[in-house]
Amino acid sequence: MNRYGGYHVLCDFFTIPVLIAGSVVMGAGSAWSAPITFNTALPVAKNEFLVREQFIINRSSDDPTNLNRDRTAKAAVSVLGYGVNGKLALFGVLPYRDNELKLTVAGQRIKRSASGFGDLTVFGRYTVVQRDQPGRNFRIAPFVGIKAPTGDDDKRDAMGVLPPSVQVGSGSWDPLVGVVSTYQTLDYQIDGQISYQINNKANDFEAGDVARLDGSLQYRLWPRTLGGGVPAFFYGVIEANLIHQQKNQVNGQSNSDSGGTRLFLTPGIQYVTRRWIAETAIQVPVVQNLNGDALENDYIARVSVRFNF
Numbered sequence: 340m341n342r343y344g345g346y347h348v349l350c351d352f353f354t355i356p357v358l359i360a361g362s363v364v365m366g367a368g369s370a371w372s373a374p375i376t377f378n379t380a381l382p383v384a385k386n387e388f389l390v391r392e393q394f395i396i397n398r399s400s401d402d403p404t405n406l407n408r409d410r411t412a413k414a415a416v417s418v419l420g421y422g423v424n425g426k427l428a429l430f431g432v433l434p435y436r437d438n439e440l441k442l443t444v445a446g447q448r449i450k451r452s453a454s455g456f457g458d459l460t461v462f463g464r465y466t467v468v469q470r471d472q473p474g475r476n477f478r479i480a481p482f483v484g485i486k487a488p489t490g491d492d493d494k495r496d497a498m499g500v501l502p503p504s505v506q507v508g509s510g511s512w513d514p515l516v517g518v519v520s521t522y523q524t525l526d527y528q529i530d531g532q533i534s535y536q537i538n539n540k541a542n543d544f545e546a547g548d549v550a551r552l553d554g555s556l557q558y559r560l561w562p563r564t565l566g567g568g569v570p571a572f573f574y575g576v577i578e579a580n581l582i583h584q585q586k587n588q589v590n591g592q593s594n595s596d597s598g599g600t601r602l603f604l605t606p607g608i609q610y611v612t613r614r615w616i617a618e619t620a621i622q623v624p625v626v627q628n629l630n631g632d633a634l635e636n637d638y639i640a641r642v643s644v645r646f647n648f
Contacts, residue, residue: 371523372574374530374555375607375620375641380478380521382466383422384647391418393643401635406442408634410504413437414457426466433459436490436507451498455507457490462515475524482534486513492541503544503587510541517551525565530555540588547585547598554579557609576607576620586630599629601636616645 373379383389393416402408416434423429434457441450462484470477490508494501503509517534532553538546555578562572579602586598607620622639629635 372528372557372559372572372576372609372611373616373645374532374553374557374578375576375609375618375643376578376580376603376605376622377530377532377534377551377553377555378464378482378517378519379530380464380466380480380519381523382425382478383420383428385422385424387422387647389418389420389422389645389647391420391643391645392416393418393641396640398637398639399634400637402632403635404632406444409441410634411439426469428464429461430464430484431459431461433457433489438505438507440502440505449498451496451501451505453491453494453501453505453507455491455494457507458486458509459489460484460486460515464519468520475522477520477522479518479520481516481518483516484514486511486515486536488512488541503546509538509546511539511545513538525559527556527558530557543590545588547587549585550583552581571610571612574609574611576605576609576618578605578607578620579603580605580622596631596633599633600626601629602626603639607641614647618643618645 371381373381393414395412395414395416397412397414398410399412400409414434414436416432418430418432420428420430435455436457437452437454439450439452441448443449462482464480464482466478466480468477468479486509488508488510490506492503492506492508492510494506513536515534515536517532519530519532522529530553532551534551534553536549538548555576557574557576560573560575581600581602583600584598587594602625603622604625605620605622607618609616609618619640619642621641622636624636624638627635
């Protein structure tokens with residue numbers, strides 16, 4: 340078995356760092372609710388730094404083949420943002436990954452795993468539409484960035500070079516672009532995002548490009564009425580993530596057991612204060628229209644905390 344052949348090809352779009360998702364965004368010396376699984380168009384205060392730590396568990400075990408594949412990808416994602424001015428914000432995203440794949444080969448259960456820092460993603464977001472009214476505002480902000488191959492993409496075990504789905508890095512420079520919009524009131528916030536990431540070739544392997552359409556509603560659950568002296572807020576969150584990945588290419592040939600379309604519904608909750616946010620959410624797949632014998636997702640769980648200073 341080589342690096343890409345047979346059961347080795349298990350890459351899905353969650354092995355590719357679309358980790359701009361849920362970037363830290365707090366402005367003007369206060370914290371606002373924000374999407375958990377993707378970006379927002381709310382401003383970052385000038386000369387403020389923003390930090391987010393997010394812990395993600397991505398479990399996939401619904402295998403249509405007799406290999407009984409079971410993949411668990413864990414990540415601790417660090418985000419650093421900086422407000423250049425009221426319109427332009429810059430972000431860097433670096434994950435630490437722990438990937439594990441179990442499968443049955445010739446009647447024997449084997450495990451392949453790797454851990455380490457993954458690929459660094461940097462991007463800028465610029466507000467092009469800003470409409471502020473008493474008690475509400477609306478913004479549209481495109482963003483553009485690139486994923487750099489800072490993570491190891493050639494790790495090995497006793498069986499040889501690990502497959503791409505287990506590697507912590509991709510080995511390729513991958514540009515991304517998108518636009519996000521936000522409508523915010525005192526009671527709720529609505530965010531929407533469309534994005535596209537081009538994945539390039541490395542080590543005779545090219546992951547399929549990824550297109551996303553995301554939506555989020557954050558609704559203030561407590562306190563029900565606003566008044567002086569309230570130090571924090573609870574928000575209920577519901578998000579939808581529609582994600583399509585093209586088929587992977589191996590040695591220039593399309594892999595029929597890769598790529599496809601997934602739709603997730605994501606309930607969550609946020610505790611919001613003036614300077615920090617704590618939150619948790621779980622992405623539940625409701626549609627998985629995948630190609631061939633591609634491995635299906637069970638769930639993606641997220642816990643994170645955000646600070647601004």
